[in-house]
Amino acid sequence: MQAAAAGIGLRAPHLxxxxxxxxxxxxxxxxxxxxxxxxxxxxxxxxxxxxxxxxVHAVGLSxxxxxGLDAAHLARVAALVKRLEPALVSEHxxxxxxxxxxxxxxxxxxxxxxxxxxxxxxxxxxxxxxGRPVAVENPSGYLAIAQxxxxxxxxxxxxxxxxxxxxxxxxxxxxxTAHNLGLDVGDWLDKLPADAVAEFHLAGHAENDxxxxxxxxDDHGSAVRAEVWALFDRxxxxxxxxxxxxxxxxxxPALGVLLDEADRATRVLADAA
Amino acid sequence: MLxxxxxxxxAQLLTDASVSEKxxxxxxxxxxxxxxxxxxxxxxxxxxxxxxxxxxxxxxxFVMQDPPRQPVLAEYGAGFADxxxxxxxxxxxxxxxxTARLDWALNVAFHSPYAGRLDAAALATMTADDLAGLxxxxxxxxxxxxxxxxxxxxxxxxxxxxGDEPVDLARGPARVLVLRQSDGASFVSxxxxxxxxxxxxxxxxxxxxxxxxxxxxxxxxDLSRAFALLNTCEVFAALQH
Numbered sequence: 001m002q003a004a005a006a007g008i009g010l011r012a013p014h015l016x017x018x019x020x021x022x023x024x025x026x027x028x029x030x031x032x033x034x035x036x037x038x039x040x041x042x043x044x045x046x047x048x049x050x051x052x053x054x055x056v057h058a059v060g061l062s063x064x065x066x067x068g069l070d071a072a073h074l075a076r077v078a079a080l081v082k083r084l085e086p087a088l089v090s091e092h093x094x095x096x097x098x099x100x101x102x103x104x105x106x107x108x109x110x111x112x113x114x115x116x117x118x119x120x121x122x123x124x125x126x127x128x129x130x131g132r133p134v135a136v137e138n139p140s141g142y143l144a145i146a147q148x149x150x151x152x153x154x155x156x157x158x159x160x161x162x163x164x165x166x167x168x169x170x171x172x173x174x175x176x177t178a179h180n181l182g183l184d185v186g187d188w189l190d191k192l193p194a195d196a197v198a199e200f201h202l203a204g205h206a207e208n209d210x211x212x213x214x215x216x217x218d219d220h221g222s223a224v225r226a227e228v229w230a231l232f233d234r235x236x237x238x239x240x241x242x243x244x245x246x247x248x249x250x251x252x253p254a255l256g257v258l259l260d261e262a263d264r265a266t267r268v269l270a271d272a273a
Numbered sequence: 274m275l276x277x278x279x280x281x282x283x284a285q286l287l288t289d290a291s292v293s294e295k296x297x298x299x300x301x302x303x304x305x306x307x308x309x310x311x312x313x314x315x316x317x318x319x320x321x322x323x324x325x326x327x328x329x330x331x332x333x334x335f336v337m338q339d340p341p342r343q344p345v346l347a348e349y350g351a352g353f354a355d356x357x358x359x360x361x362x363x364x365x366x367x368x369x370x371x372t373a374r375l376d377w378a379l380n381v382a383f384h385s386p387y388a389g390r391l392d393a394a395a396l397a398t399m400t401a402d403d404l405a406g407l408x409x410x411x412x413x414x415x416x417x418x419x420x421x422x423x424x425x426x427x428x429x430x431x432x433x434x435x436g437d438e439p440v441d442l443a444r445g446p447a448r449v450l451v452l453r454q455s456d457g458a459s460f461v462s463x464x465x466x467x468x469x470x471x472x473x474x475x476x477x478x479x480x481x482x483x484x485x486x487x488x489x490x491x492x493x494x495d496l497s498r499a500f501a502l503l504n505t506c507e508v509f510a511a512l513q514h
Contacts, residue, residue: 033344037384040457060344066276073344098283102341104311105303107282114275142296147278180296210295217299 004273006202006244006265007055010048012041014255019044022051023259026266027087029055029245036076045084055088055199055245056081060102063122063136064095064109078129088199088243090135090168091126093119093156106139110147111155116162119155123163135198137168140205140218141177152177153191166198169239171232172224176205176216185231189238197239202232202265203247220249224261233268241269287337308336311346316353316376321431322369331360347384350377368442371420372427375460378416378451382458385414391509405481409474410510414453417463417471425449425462452508461506466491467499471508 005026010018018028028048035042045054058077061069081089094106109115119136127133136159138152150158156167169192178185204222208215224232224246232244246261285297286304309332313320320328335356341349354373363369390412396404418424423444430440448468451460463471469490473483480500487494503509 033346036345037347038386039347039384040387040455043387062344066274066279070343076345095279096344098279100342101283101287102344103283103286103304104307104341104344104346105286105300107279107300110275110278112275118275142299143294215296215299 004241004266004269006246006262006269007053008258008262009057009245009247009249010045011249011252013252014258015041015044017255019048022048023255025052025259025262027053027055027243027245029057029088029247032056032058032077032080033060035080049084054084054086055090055243056084056086058089058091059106060096060104061091061122061126062095062097063091063093063119063126064107064115065097065122066095066118067098069122069125070097074126074129081130081132088135089130089132090137090199092137092139093152093159094139108139108141108143108145109155110145111150111152112147113149116150116155116158119159120162123159123165127163127165133165135166135168137170137201138173138177139170140173140216141181142215144181151188151191152183153188157191157193157196160193160196165196167192167196168199168201169197169235170201170203171235172201172203172205172228173218175225175228175231176218179214179216185234189235192239194239197235197242200232200235200242200244201247202228202244202261203249204228220247221251222248223257224264229264229268232265233272236268236272241273244269287340305333305336308341308346308349309333312336312350312353315347315350315380316373318376318428318431319353319357319369319373322366322372322427323363327362331357331363334360347380350380353377368420368422368424368427371418371422371424374420375418375424375428375449375451378418378449379458379460381416382414382451382453385412385453387412387453387455389511390507391504391511393504395512406479408477408479410513411471411475411508412453412510414451414458415508416451417468417475418447418449418451418460419468420447420449421445423447425460428460450503450506450508452506454507461502464491464494466494467502470494470496470499471503 007027007029008025010028010030092106096103202224203220204224206217206219208217244265248258286301309329312332335353339352354370357363357373358370422442424447426440448463449460450463466487470483470487473486484496
């Protein structure tokens with residue numbers, strides 16, 4: 001996949017318009033879990049493959065589950081990847097399933113040696129099933145888990161070393177996490193293995209006031225904020241231009257607004273190249 | 274151990290109890306609100322009937338009682354109609370649960386494969402006896418939803434482009450056949466004889482036997498008209514050889 005042009009997250013309200021007008025975009029990213037049924041939306045995506053490269057972003061594999069991956073869900077995601085042959089496949093450093101229930105949230109992990117063993121085993125199983133490496137994304141953090149013995153970037157670096165996976169660096173998530181947990185972004189970036197970053201994500205976030213304390217919420221419901229653009233610029237300078245995605249999932253704007261955001265990301269990538 | 278830690282964390286997500294850790298409330302709120310949004314996608318008519326705020330609270334209560342078992346949210350909500358039937362705050366809306374059944378059937382049809390429909394030309398070469406003894410299978414996603422209320426009219430009146438014309442609830446009962454077409458899901462309203470015909474075929478009866486049951490249900494039942502309607506709607510699967 002070319003790093004030169006940024007892509008957009010393909011969302012249901014834009015599907016028909018993109019199918020009809022085929023606007024210029026670096027690539028299209030879909031959430032795997034929305035395309036695991038033989039719906040008309042999947043047929044549209046299969047048509048769009050003629051004009052676009054795809055990235056498959058899974059949100060429900062629960063790489064952090066102590067119980068291991070759900071074999072049935074893993075098989076469905078693997079079948080989709082085989083069918084679409086995307087340029088990139090990614091998931092999150094989080095868990096979302098426990099005890100046979102699916103919580104539809106990216107829940108935090110304690111960064112411990114035990115959790116690392118669990119995530120490494122789950123990522124290896126996923127990569128074996130797909131026959132290719134995947135990129136693992138840093139989620140937004142709201143809770144400092146007292147049990148953690150490693151930092152998030154140390155955990156990610158070890159995960160890369162032991163599983164051979166790549167990283168999806170979400171600049172918005174990093175900004176949100178650093179604010180909410182009081183982390184130093186420079187220190188966080190310095191600990192990541194520079195050559196492991198395969199993709200960047202950008203999105204908007206909300207500011208919530210919780211009893212006088214500002215908490216940033218990763219809601220993908222607005223334009224990318226100035227602080228996140230600045231952090232993205234810093235990431236591109238450190239890790240080099242990589243395929244970059246703009247996500248917008250709630251209060252979804254007109255397609256042109258999203259494409260303008262992607263154009264801005266493309267210019268940042270071009271400036272650093 | 275991670276397993277025990279995750280069990281304890283998960284136990285705090287689907288609960289009404291107030292939790293001192295307000296950051297955990299961010300996760301709890303996201304679990305409930307994102308799953309309620311997913312249900313609104315699958316049950317748009319129910320949401321249109323009760324309004325966004327009432328729907329959100331209703332969905333949140335359903336999520337706590339019957340959370341998803343797997344991550345494909347288009348497949349979550351099979352029990353929502355039954356939940357609504359028992360949901361006291363919606364008791365005044367007697368037709369709500371049946372409307373939810375129609376929404377769910379449309380959702381299932383939308384996510385069903387579209388392939389391998391009956392080619393009526395394949396029937397033209399059969400003898401009359403063979404045809405009468407034939408059993409026909411329905412295509413994936415086809416479902417008959419019966420209701421004492423006019424749920425097809427309620428569905429139409431709830432569309433964003435519908436006018437303000439009220440629906441007369443006395444215009445029930447409804448027999449709504451949901452189907453998967455090439456570009457999505459839709460439905461047709463059937464007469465009593467046609468509905469009985471569909472149910473008999475679905476039970477594995479031959480065309481002849483099903484037509485007999487349909488005529489018993491509705492004396493004026495017209496087999497060739499019913500068959501033409503159903504075949505035009507592409508509800509039959511291809512013949513198995």
